Amino acid sequence: MTTLLKSATIIDTSSPFNNQVKDILITNGTITKIDNNIPNQKEYKTVKLDNLHVSTGWFDTSVSLGEPGYEERETIKHGLEVAAKSGFTEIAVNPNTNPVTENKASVEFLINKATNFATNLYPIGTLTQQSKGIEMAELYDMQQSGAVAFGDYNKPINNDNLLKIALLYAQNFNGLVLSFPKNKAIAGDGVANEGVNSTTLGLKGIPNLAEEMQVARDLFLLEYTGGKLHIPTITTEKSVKLIKEAKKKGLDVSCSVAVHNLLLTDDELHGFDGNKKVNPPLRTKKDVKALVKGVRDGVIDIITTDHNPIDIEHKKVEFSIAKDGTIGLESAFGALNTILDLETITNCLSKNPKERFQIKLNTIKENEKANLSLFTPNGEYTFTKNNILSTSKNSVFLNKKLRGKIYGIFNNKQLILNS
Structure with a gap:
């Protein structure tokens, strides 16, 4: 499967593309190309989302x-x-x-x-x-x-x-x-x-x-x-x-x-x-x-x-x-996005914990495994039971104002998107 992420802002302090807006081409679970504009010549699955941001998973x-x-x-x-x-x-x-x-x-x-x-x-x-x-x-x-x-x-x-x-x-x-x-x-x-x-x-x-x-x-x-x-x-x-x-x-x-x-x-x-x-x-x-x-x-x-x-x-x-x-x-993410900058959030959710727990850390660059979190920092909303996906509903953040939206992830050759 080949997936093309369009106009994605890359948030990854270890990546040469950090804070840049790029297209990302993923083939069989590996990032094969990162460029300003990658044309969809072979009817790849294209992901084009509002103000898309990606970070290491x-x-x-x-x-x-x-x-x-x-x-x-x-x-x-x-x-x-x-x-x-x-x-x-x-x-x-x-x-x-x-x-x-x-x-x-x-x-x-x-x-x-x-x-x-x-x-x-x-x-x-x-x-x-x-x-x-x-x-x-x-x-x-x-x-x-x-x-x-x-x-x-x-x-x-x-x-x-x-x-x-x-x-x-x-x-x-x-x-x-x-x-x-x-x-x-x-x-x-x-x-x-x-x-x-x-x-x-x-x-x-x-x-x-x-x-x-x-x-x-x-x-x-x-x-x-x-x-x-x-x-x-x-x-x-x-x-x-x-x-x-x-x-x-x-x-x-x-x-x-x-x-x-x-x-x-x-x-x-x-x-x-x-x-x-x-x-x-x-x-x-x-x-x-x-x-x-x-x-x-x-x-x-x-x-x-x-x-x-x-x-x-x-x-x-x-x-x-x-x-x-x-x-x-x-x-x-919606809670953290109200108090911290994106690089701090992603380092504390990705780079730091993976290094400490000895989990493989994949950087966003060509020829690396695609291990990505997809989100946008835009948009405020009130967190209600409608936002809860878990079986149990015991959230301390019910009725709190949050900011940003999760689009999904790409990992293990799978693209998971919220409907």
Whole structure:
């Protein structure tokens, strides 16, 4: 199949065509020509879209899918289709399934279920057996089967020595260890950011300290052991400072922030909407400002949707007992496009996460594999349930003003476009 993308603005800091408007010819999944005007002489499939922009394909490092065990929330098949139509060519899938992804067989199950899709699926294996934080899981076996990292999704490793051993052991095969930034003893039964809003609303608070103590501990351990550490979904100003200092020391640490924590604050809690209950929680304006600055300065390497489908039975309940999590694939670009420039967005969604998780990064140039996200930064709209493609509808961005539109992706010799 041959596809011709017409008048595409290329956003790729590694490409010689960055910020240029070009035609792109793709033959059998490979970019064969990039030029100012490529005539369609052989009735190629032509893609001509309003203010078309293309970047290297986006990779989301934290996506939860229900299957196996929670198929009513989302299946692998449908989740990959949603990811493609949201602009993502790759996703890393969290191990919070039933059973959890903790061995060779469960990793291979996910990979086999995800074959022949436009969006690639990369499993994250648990760091500990059954994600219970007691004994280390079969990390090497899982990596040999295709796992790209190891972490217990949204569960902290309370045992300091266990994390120390994991960081030491994973160095034998260049494994990436994830450590969720939450001190369970300090967080307690908290359900929202500790502050004026939680006090006013009578909600148990989670102080910034709960995150920052864990980040500090993880960085101390990393300094002692060496190895590769990724701290997912940080939310506080102090966490940014701690990671910045660690990077200055030369520690091999990266971190991510969820899209919703870059835009929304705990002011959203008024109304007790269960869709606004996320883990880590929404913080303050001061924290949001520090997180955005951290992204712009390069301290925060990766932006993730932290996409976590939850069925209505576990969301439309009393706030304190609602399950944590929001979907985020469909709203990610539209939200980020309201606060960040395109090069920062694409670097944090593509170049940086792929390099960190050791995923092949294809540049937009001739004779490279076509791995592309297609979008336009133009057009404001209100995000409603009509914009949700996921099976579960638990979006924190419902009724928010977003900007831009996803056209689709080209990957694995497949063109996926939104209708």
